[in-house]
Structure formats: structure tokens, C-alpha cells
Amino acid sequence: MLQVNNLDFxxxxxxxxxxxxxxxxxxxxxxxxxxxxxxxxxxxLFKCCLNLLKIKKGEIRMDNHNIKNLKIKDMAKVVAYVPQEHKPPFPYLVKEVVLMGRTPHLKGFFGTGKKDIQKTEEALELLEISHLSKKTYNQLSGGQRQMVLMARAIAQETKIMFLDEPTSALDFSNQLKIWKIMKKITDRGVTILACSHDPNHVSWFCDKVVVVNNKSIVNQGSPEDVITQATLDFIYEDMCDVKKINNTRVIFPSDLKCFEKNLADESFMKLAN
Ligand SMILES: Nc1ncnc2c1ncn2[C@@H]1O[C@H](COP(=O)(O)OP(=O)(O)OP(=O)(O)O)[C@@H](O)[C@H]1O
Known part of the structure; x- marks a missing residue:
């Protein structure tokens, strides 16, 4: 569980x-x-939660620890972080980058064990990127690197994961794949906080949404209660409309008139069904 109380920064x-x-x-x-x-x-906010920035006021608790009392090594056993962009200075292979996720679990000078290799391979398989394993990480595309960082976080096997726009560089199919993988991981008991700019994705896949605007939380709760016309009008100033197709919420640009027309069209509704 993650708890943030009265944080100022x-x-x-x-x-x-x-x-x-x-x-x-x-x-x-x-x-x-x-x-x-x-x-x-x-x-x-992510960096405050990861103790990379010191908060002025408030408290952050992860897995019942006040994070200000956790050493870096202990922190790495509790939380994994997928940043927006990351390029190490050395030409590591993909499998080495993913194996780095196992660092908090390595035992003294015995180094990497069978279990660490197995967890690395499992994470690569889960993301369907085993074929990239022997490639040089720095020579991958932005989207491929994002998938590798996700695999590294999964290999770290923490109870909490922070993902900073985990799908920003991905094609449509990989975006959906990553959201589905995130859901699968939470089903195993992991707690995930993921930044996203896509109101559809947070509506479709998240259990809860926290909306931040102008320094503060403006709304939080289930996507149904939070990703509403009123919230989106407030933060985006009347740019988009919220509709339901087949009981699924869809957010689209207000001036996309052809979509409005299509929504009223019986044949379109049949297609959507
Ligand atoms: N190192 C820094 N020093 C000073 N100000 C910063 C620093 N990093 C970010 N800021 C400022 O803090 C504010 C919040 O930035 P932050 O990167 O947290 O926003 P964000 O919601 O993640 O944005 P985005 O969606 O564009 O990634 C911005 O006004 C930014 O200019």
C-alpha cells in the first residue's frame, strides 16, 4: 500500500x-x-515518493514504512521505478539492463544466482522482448527501451511500482499490452502508480485515478467518478467530450463533429457493438 499525507514540495x-x-x-x-x-x-511527486527530492511537509508511507527512514538499498526492495527516459553511459546488453533490476536481491560477493537469471528471462518473456536480449540497449528505439525498463522493474520484484508515462513512446498495440501487463501484475498483489496523459487509458485500465492540476489534487476516486465531463472541462477548458459506447467511457475532441454524427448513426452503433 502507498499512502501520501499532506505533502508540500x-x-x-x-x-x-x-x-x-x-x-x-x-x-x-x-x-x-x-x-x-x-x-x-x-x-x-514521483521523485518525492522515491526520496529523490526531500519534501517540505507531510509524510509518505510505503508498505507501512515511512520512506524517510528507509536506506536506498531497503527502498529498492520496496519500490521499482520506471523513468520517462533513461540512457546509461555504457553499451550494456538488454539482458544486463534487466538483470540490474535484481541488484537489491544480490547476496554479497556471491553475485548473480540462478534465480536472478530466471527472473530476468521471465520478465523479458512477459513483455515478449526475449529476442532483444543480446542487443545493445543504447541502440534500441525509444519504445523498445521503454519495454526493457518495464522488464527491469518487473525483475526487481517489488511490492510497489512507480511508472512515469510507461506507454509514451509505444505504438498502439504495445500501449495496450503494457496496460494489460500492469493489470496482470496488480492481480498478483503489486501496487502500481502510473502517470498517464491519456484519459481513455486511465478510464479503461485503472482502479483509481488521482487528478492533479495547479499544484493540488482536484479529484480522486474510481475512473467512473473522476474522469467526468466536469473534471476534463476544468483541466482542459472544454476541449473534449465524454461519451459511453457499449458501457465503455470514451473521451474524444469536442470539435470532432464526424464522430458526434457517427455516434448518432445506427449502423455505427451496430459496428461498435
Ligand atoms: N529540477 C527542477 N528545478 C526547478 N523546477 C522544476 C524542476 N523540475 C521540474 N520543475 C518545475 O516543476 C513543475 C512540475 O514539473 P514536473 O516535471 O513535475 O511536471 P509533470 O506533471 O511531470 O509534467 P509533464 O506531464 O510535462 O511530464 C514545472 O513547473 C517544472 O518547471
Missing amino acids: TYPHLNETILKDISFTVKEGSLCGLFGPNGCGKST
Whole structure:
């Protein structure tokens, strides 16, 4: 479980508050989307939760530990982090990058064991990227690197995962694959907090959504209660419409008139069914 209580944050060299009175909980084994416009503070919140930035006020608890009391090595046993972009300076192979996820589990100078290799291979298989295993990580495409970082986080076998826009560089099929994998992982009891800019994805796949805008949480709860016309009008200023097709919520641009027309069209509804 992840618990953030009354968090305030300001970058030390700035006077401006970036996050104000942030409080939310993500239940064990659930998938929570962190949703909000560019620059609202999602990545900053992640870095606060990972102890990479020191908070001014408030408390963050993960798996019942107050994170300010956790050493880096202990932190790495509790939480895995998939950043937006990562390029190591050395030409590591993909399998080596994924194996790095096992670092918190390595035992002294005995180094890598059979279990670590097995967990690395399982993570590559789960993401269907075993064929990239012997390729040089730095020479992969952005989307391929994103899949490898996801495999590294899975190999780390933590109870909590933080994913910063995990599908931003992926094609449509891989985006859906990653969301489905995230759901599968939460079914095994892992708690996930994932940033996303896509209101459809958080609606379709998340158990809970936390919406941040202008330094604060403006709404939180089930996607049904949170990704509403009112919330989207508030943060995007009347740019999109929320409709239901076949009981599934779909968000689309308000000025996409052909879609409006099609929605009213009986043959389109048959197609959607
Ligand atoms: N190292 C830093 N020093 C000073 N200000 C920063 C720093 N990093 C981010 N900021 C500022 O903090 C605010 C929040 O940035 P952050 O990267 O957390 O937003 P975000 O919601 O993740 O944005 P995006 O969706 O575009 O990735 C922005 O105004 C940004 O300019």
C-alpha cells in the first residue's frame, strides 16, 4: 500500500510551491493512474515518493514504512521505478539492463544466482522482448527501451511500482499490452502508480485515478467518478467530450463533429457493438 499525507514540495532554489497539500492512498494490489496536464507536478511527486527530492511537509508511507527512514538499498526492495527516459553511459546488453533490476536481491560477493537469471528471462518473456536480449540497449528505439525498463522493474520484484508515462513512446498495440501487463501484475498483489496523459487509458485500465492540476489534487476516486465531463472541462477548458459506447467511457475532441454524427448513426452503433 502507498499512502501520501499532506505533502508540500518546493524546489530548494525556487520560491514557488510545486505541490500543495497532496493526500491520497493506493490500496495493495491496485492500479492507480496519476493524471494531469504538463507541468502540474506528476514527475516531481514521483521523485518525492522515491526520496529523490526531500519534501517540505507531510509524510509518505510505503508498505507501512515511512520512506524517510528507509536506506536506498531497503527502498529498492520496496519500490521499482520506471523513468520517462533513461540512457546509461555504457553499451550494456538488454539482458544486463534487466538483470540490474535484481541488484537489491544480490547476496554479497556471491553475485548473480540462478534465480536472478530466471527472473530476468521471465520478465523479458512477459513483455515478449526475449529476442532483444543480446542487443545493445543504447541502440534500441525509444519504445523498445521503454519495454526493457518495464522488464527491469518487473525483475526487481517489488511490492510497489512507480511508472512515469510507461506507454509514451509505444505504438498502439504495445500501449495496450503494457496496460494489460500492469493489470496482470496488480492481480498478483503489486501496487502500481502510473502517470498517464491519456484519459481513455486511465478510464479503461485503472482502479483509481488521482487528478492533479495547479499544484493540488482536484479529484480522486474510481475512473467512473473522476474522469467526468466536469473534471476534463476544468483541466482542459472544454476541449473534449465524454461519451459511453457499449458501457465503455470514451473521451474524444469536442470539435470532432464526424464522430458526434457517427455516434448518432445506427449502423455505427451496430459496428461498435
Ligand atoms: N529540477 C527542477 N528545478 C526547478 N523546477 C522544476 C524542476 N523540475 C521540474 N520543475 C518545475 O516543476 C513543475 C512540475 O514539473 P514536473 O516535471 O513535475 O511536471 P509533470 O506533471 O511531470 O509534467 P509533464 O506531464 O510535462 O511530464 C514545472 O513547473 C517544472 O518547471
